[in-house]
Amino acid sequence: MALLTVENLRTTFRTDDGPVGAVDGVSLSVDAGQVLGIVGESGCGKSAMSLSIMGLLPKSAMVEGSIRLGDRELVGLPGGELRRLRGAEMAMIFQDPMTSLNPVMTIGWQLVEAVRLHQKVSKAEARRLAIEGLAAVGIPSPEDRLRSYPLELSGGMRQRVMIAMALLNRPRLLIADEPTTALDVTTQAQILELMRELRREVDAAIVLITHDLGVVAELCDEVAVMYAGRVVERATVDELFARPQHPYTWGLLASLPGRNLASERLHQIPGSPPSLLRPPAGCRFAARCPFVMDVCRDDPPPLTPTGRGTAAVACHLAQDVRDREGARLSGEERA
Amino acid sequence: MVRFLIRRLLGGIFVVLVVTLAVFVLFGPVLRWNSNISPARLYAGKNPSPEQIERVSALLGLDKPYYVQYGYTLKRLVLGPSQEERERVCPGSTAAECDELLGRFGSSFAKQRSVDSLIWTHFPVTLSLTFVAAILWLLISIPIGIISAIRPRSIFDRVTIVFVLIGQSLPVYYFGLLALYFLAYRLGWFPLSGYEPLSNPGQWLYHLLLPGLVLALQFAAIYVRITRSQMLDTLSEDYVRTARAKGAGETRVIVRHAFRNAMLPIVTMFGLDLGLLLGGAILIEVTFGLQGLGWLAVQAAQRLDVPTTAGIVLFSAIIIVAANIVVDIVNATLDPRIRLE
Ligand SMILES: Nc1ncnc2c1ncn2[C@@H]1O[C@H](COP(=O)(O)OP(=O)(O)O)[C@@H](O)[C@H]1O
Ligand SMILES: [Mg+2]
Numbered sequence: 001m002a003l004l005t006v007e008n009l010r011t012t013f014r015t016d017d018g019p020v021g022a023v024d025g026v027s028l029s030v031d032a033g034q035v036l037g038i039v040g041e042s043g044c045g046k047s048a049m050s051l052s053i054m055g056l057l058p059k060s061a062m063v064e065g066s067i068r069l070g071d072r073e074l075v076g077l078p079g080g081e082l083r084r085l086r087g088a089e090m091a092m093i094f095q096d097p098m099t100s101l102n103p104v105m106t107i108g109w110q111l112v113e114a115v116r117l118h119q120k121v122s123k124a125e126a127r128r129l130a131i132e133g134l135a136a137v138g139i140p141s142p143e144d145r146l147r148s149y150p151l152e153l154s155g156g157m158r159q160r161v162m163i164a165m166a167l168l169n170r171p172r173l174l175i176a177d178e179p180t181t182a183l184d185v186t187t188q189a190q191i192l193e194l195m196r197e198l199r200r201e202v203d204a205a206i207v208l209i210t211h212d213l214g215v216v217a218e219l220c221d222e223v224a225v226m227y228a229g230r231v232v233e234r235a236t237v238d239e240l241f242a243r244p245q246h247p248y249t250w251g252l253l254a255s256l257p258g259r260n261l262a263s264e265r266l267h268q269i270p271g272s273p274p275s276l277l278r279p280p281a282g283c284r285f286a287a288r289c290p291f292v293m294d295v296c297r298d299d300p301p302p303l304t305p306t307g308r309g310t311a312a313v314a315c316h317l318a319q320d321v322r323d324r325e326g327a328r329l330s331g332e333e334r335a
Numbered sequence: 336m337v338r339f340l341i342r343r344l345l346g347g348i349f350v351v352l353v354v355t356l357a358v359f360v361l362f363g364p365v366l367r368w369n370s371n372i373s374p375a376r377l378y379a380g381k382n383p384s385p386e387q388i389e390r391v392s393a394l395l396g397l398d399k400p401y402y403v404q405y406g407y408t409l410k411r412l413v414l415g416p417s418q419e420e421r422e423r424v425c426p427g428s429t430a431a432e433c434d435e436l437l438g439r440f441g442s443s444f445a446k447q448r449s450v451d452s453l454i455w456t457h458f459p460v461t462l463s464l465t466f467v468a469a470i471l472w473l474l475i476s477i478p479i480g481i482i483s484a485i486r487p488r489s490i491f492d493r494v495t496i497v498f499v500l501i502g503q504s505l506p507v508y509y510f511g512l513l514a515l516y517f518l519a520y521r522l523g524w525f526p527l528s529g530y531e532p533l534s535n536p537g538q539w540l541y542h543l544l545l546p547g548l549v550l551a552l553q554f555a556a557i558y559v560r561i562t563r564s565q566m567l568d569t570l571s572e573d574y575v576r577t578a579r580a581k582g583a584g585e586t587r588v589i590v591r592h593a594f595r596n597a598m599l600p601i602v603t604m605f606g607l608d609l610g611l612l613l614g615g616a617i618l619i620e621v622t623f624g625l626q627g628l629g630w631l632a633v634q635a636a637q638r639l640d641v642p643t644t645a646g647i648v649l650f651s652a653i654i655i656v657a658a659n660i661v662v663d664i665v666n667a668t669l670d671p672r673i674r675l676e
Binding site for chain 1: 572573574576577578579580581582583584585592595596599669670671672675
């Protein structure tokens with residue numbers, strides 16, 4: 001059974017200009033020990049979705065649908081019960097390690113706090129667990145680091161601390177929201193390497209959010225591609241790279257750095273995602289899609305299985321057109 | 336940290352030096368040129384003869400060149416009155432009698448006392464008033480500011496904002512008189528004026544409560560506003576979200592994470608305000624008949640008691656400089672970003 005099951009999730013922010021449907025009917029699931037990648041440009045609702053799962057959204061947000069962790073329904077769960085799950089059963093790593101740690105508290109204080117919020121252990125025992133946790137994420141002389149303040153550590157080290165903190169209580173679900181986006185390239189590689197190691201060691205289900213398909217290729221088992229609050233394509237990583245089905249996915253693939261240009265027109269997807277305040281009626285990608293047809297502007301395509309494993313796509317293009325274009329693209333890439 | 340402290344201390348000493356020079360020039364030469372007030376004339380009593388003035392000038396050391404006078408003023412401020420001055424001004428007195436008359440800040444024209452002893456007589460009143468007011472305004476403003484920030488745009492928040500505006504725009508003397516008239520005179524809940532020493536704590540507090548409250552409400556308005564805005568800022572910080580993601584409860588998130596960071600600028604402001612108030616809250620002291628430093632300053636100015644006025648100005652300046660240094664030290668202990676810089 002899947003550890004995390006999200007069904008028809010709708011997250012709406014009430015704003016002065018009207019409701020913003022940041023997540024609009026997303027369904028997905030992850031098994032224990034699996035890594036699900038969520039890709040999409042900035043503003044597609046990836047963070048809104050992960051914060052919905054964690055129950056960390058501001059009061060101005062409304063969450064509908066179903067989020068199940070194991071067999072427990074999280075939507076509508078009282079605040080106190082959700083709080084007991086946060087940091088214990090499910091944990092989250094954020095994008096910017098420079099601002100995610102409390103600047104006036106020591107690393108040790110913050111780690112010990114994380115332990116003692118959920119485990120009835122002595123301070124000394126919590127400290128020991130904290131040191132262990134820091135060592136596990138490759139922080140040198142972890143005992144000394146307990147006395148450090150966040151500003152004494154580099155971005156990469158801080159992100160390691162955040163990862164250690166998230167794993168302290170052995171959560172069953174770990175959500176990493178663009179954990180490397182704010183880091184420089186070398187550090188990105190190191191953190192990804194760390195995530196790869198941890199993936200083998202911890203038995204948690206991992207949701208890895210990124211806007212970089214390269215990261216997905218390296219770390220994930222399955223992928224969901226999000227566009228403007230919706231999942232437009234879902235597949236295993238191998239399937240996605242072998243037979244990408246959605247024109248948006250093609251665009252993402254083509255804009256991967258270091259890969260040779262696929263079809264010219266897709267090299268960079270022109271334009272930007274539509275406003276979620278008043279989203280277009282049909283397919284939300286229609287305005288930017290090089291293959292757009294009349295039907296795309298009127299009817300939103302449902303997420304439909306392609307028939308190959310768990311893969312599904314939301315696109316009006318005929319299956320053979322998608323197969324042909326997708327195969328051409330991944331063929332060019334391999335060449 | 337030690338280097339930081341030494342640097343701050345040296346900076347403070349420099350500022351005090353500049354202030355002493357300014358006070359010396361303003362209350363010495365400038366005052367004399369400007370209004371033709373000769374200290375010796377004031378000191379020597381009504382209609383003194385020229386010989387009397389000359390004698391007093393010599394007695395006060397005013398016949399010396401300015402730089403010698405300034406040098407001695409500085410030396411006296413640091414080391415206390417010299418043996419030579421003691422013998423010149425109070426020959427034949429005991430040391431204790433002479434201490435009454437001479438001090439680091441000089442001697443009053445109006446009373447046969449040193450400025451030091453005047454200051455130390457009146458300062459406890461100001462200190463007590465400031466203490467009571469400060470406790471009251473923190474107790475009032477911090478919780479209100481925090482609650483407003485947690486529930487922005489709520490009815491509580493809106494009512495608070497209205498009171499903040501009123502509190503900030505009501506002149507303290509007017510507000511003080513209103514309070515005095517209704518609460519003390521009409522209702523008789525509070526004494527009309529005066530101060531009781533701390534040796535009788537109940538009476539002490541009873542006499543300070545109303546002036547303290549009036550003073551506190553004015554500051555509370557400002558502190559509610561800054562607490563609210565600081566809390567709104569920190570509550571939207573990433574590390575507050577991290578604290579929630581760890582499973583911390585709301586109270587813990589607000590107090591240990593958000594407020595712990597939001598309080599840093601509040602602490603700074605508080606320290607500086609204390610420094611200012613300890614120099615004398617003139618309007619409140621006069622309105623409520625509290626004979627503190629502010630009250631003393633008004634008295635001294637009215638009587639053209641130049642040394643006392645100058646002494647109070649210098650004393651207040653030293654307190655403000657000291658408050659600044661204390662604020663820096665407290666900030667450095669509270670905020671590693673300052674300490675480790
Ligand atoms: N607190 C909020 N209030 C109003 N709108 C929000 C809020 N947070 C996010 N949004 C909107 O929701 C949409 C999705 O944002 P987000 O989930 O942050 O995207 P992503 O993480 O994919 O970059 C965006 O249009 C954004 O403007
Ligand atoms: Mg995001």
